Amino acid sequence: MKKLTTTLVAASLMIGLAACGSGNNDNNAGNAAASGSAGSSASATAKSDDKPVTVRVAWWGGQSRHDYTLKVIDMYEKLHPNVTIEPEYAAFDDYWKKLAPQAAANQLPDVIQMDISYLNQYAGRNQLADLTPYTESGKLDVSSVAETTLAGGKIDGKLYAMNAGSNALTMMVDPAMLKSLGIEEPAADKGWTWDEFAALGDKAKAQGKLLFSDLRHDVFFPFYLRGQGKLMYAADGTKLGYDDDKLFIDYYNKYQEWYDKGYTLSLDKLSQSKGTPEEDLVALGTALSSNQWSNQFIGLSAAAKRDLDLLPIPGWDTNKALFLKPSMYFTVANSSKVKDAAIDFINYFINDIEANKVILGERGVPVSSKVQEAIRPNLTPEQTKVFDYVAWAEKNSSEMNPPNPVGAVEVDALLKAEVEKILYKQVTVEKGAAEFREKANAILAKNK
Template identity: 30%
Template sequence: MVGTRGRGRRVAAAAAVLALVAAGCGGGADDGTVELRYAWWGNADRAELTQQAIDLFEEQHPNISVTPTFQEWDAYWQRLNTDAAGGGLPDVMHMDYMYLREYADRGLLLDLNEQVGENLDVSGTLDAFADVGTVDGARYAVPIGGNTFTMVYIPEEFEAAGVEVPEDGWTWDDYDAAIEQVSESSGEIYGGHDYGTLIWVLELQLRQEGGELFTEDGGLGVDAARLAEFWSHMQPLRDSGAIVPTSEAVEVQPLATIGAGLSASEFNWDNQLARFTGETDRELALAPVPTSDPDNLGQYLKPSMMYAAFSRTEHPAEAAMLIDFMTNSPEVAQIFGGSRGIPANTAQREGAEYNEVDQAILDYEDAIFDQLTVPPPAPPAGAGSLEGEFIRLGETVGLGEATPEEAAQEFIAYAEQTLGS
């Protein structure tokens, strides 16, 4: 086991490498060792775990040397775009589902189908993730872990208000009534938060109605009228004091409203439970998202992150071997647990060592697993920037700086320009 001091040196070295290494793929040393660049997003805690996994890989593959580089989310994508513009990317990199098609369409990602059966085994991937890394038949990414949407709530607040949270979820009207009751009962905490900034809640509602956020030809699957309806729905909840005012939510950022002690419930991806438990000492629980159709939650397992390789890497076989090790090794699963989402590989999912929070997420996913539907195709190129614009416009509505109709028209225009539809 690597000592704390040794891990600290490696973390510092990894951060330094990110600032110094030039764009482009890895090379080879004079002694014949293959050098791979491996880039991912995260923090220093994840860096320590990643280095442990890399150490194991290098022990089993002494002819391969891995140089890790990492940054936080926003900086990571800025750097990746810079590297791509300069003609090079890391040999192996983490990829997000929202950006998969964008990088694939630009010819930047290696078709890993060429390595399957030789240097890459994908047979253990969950059936729900069988196609999430593919675009037009080419396999550009392999899922690392998965998550699904959830309602995070404080059981004590709902119990005190005499509100029972059903195991199979609420309708949206039932949820609205419940959080109003919690707010009235407490007088100190709001029942919910303003989910008008969450494009993923809109996506779930569209799926519950039989639609999708994006059309098959890469356009936006919602019109201005439906979007205005979505944003208008929150106004009665604001007026009744059922949800946290946008001004207060913005003021406590980057804390979540439930983490800041403002709300008794919040919608987010289930792997965010780890974040929320780090922000509050209140007991938290997970429940399905409300639905307009009792037979359709609209929920699906989304890859929390994926592995991809550079299309022009000098070492495609070795890059695939690293991806194979990271997604199949039981030892890697024991190192990461559920910190990158519950593993997308069956053996890793069963063999990982979970802490209390990870176990709660796994139990929640297992409880609704039969109700999860097939994930939508990879979003169209440009979709990654829509979430930020949706948040901005949702906040303007919540602050009263724009009407739902005005914000909807602005978002539709932005989406059409961004997606080229």
């Protein structure tokens, strides 16, 4: 397998790879797949007379994800000697910066790891293939996947994205640090508020620790809105989903207070982070909590090299704000000339038990119930914590928000910029709320 030593390499090399990856005739590699019975192998070995085919596969993540994904690719290539996988990978922010020009040049990778924030954007531009025909034919086996799990990848009744795993928001902590600070872990069956969470800030600061590493605005402001019975976006995607700016003002008054008290990183230091597990402040031992998606616990634990715990996120029980979300998706570029082979690789990743003994839920709890059952005995204590937390979250969740509308990525960037102005005291929270509403609604109005 041709392994790239850089992450989502420069554009000129990308175009060369694209010509290699998409210029082969589709040799129906997917037809060589078993129907996906989730047995020891979800793909049959390629026939000796199968023509060579190259499939470009792109994903984001930290080093541990890169390492095991490359191992799974090796396993797949041994089953399919005629298939060469060209891996393209990066940290989260760099990934999208590289993917955008590829999309503009119609040179997207064949298999694209996709985030819910970008799904409507790429699907809405006809850049993603409808996977429904492949699920109907059995080439993409979803027989052990719940319909509710598949629903998160559907737009207007078409399946554009295959859920790669389920996860939920969680707070990741170092229990030894909590104990040293005299803090008890909140019980999973007892809700707690953001104010109760913030009350721990002074204890952390007194010991030279931060309260939290980061709270992504595009994740936690919508989560706060859910707790208030509101959504970030209107159902038709043409405007914001909340009408009262007091919601924005209340949340960011709290956030500004936390920032001013030094409970989190300064903006200049935060801007230097690539968001990898190795850079997380809990892994480095300098923050009390890391608030993010449950599937990221495995990479964080590996980076920390010590025992960590998952706790319920503050506000989880307010209006049942907690929800299960696809950790990420696998999608296929509409421009791909090797769609069958791309689908076969996704089918292998989702359904093959031996592959999932390597993956072990790092991209979220497997969506196949058969795979979940088969790999549980192989889980490490950290992986078991993730599986157990997601099972708990499933029982204490409400339905997830619809996929973000076209323009949401621009709105997310706008929110981040507006909050930075607030934290730098360039505008008041009240003015920031009004500016955000005006500009966000102007972006979303294009969907009318």
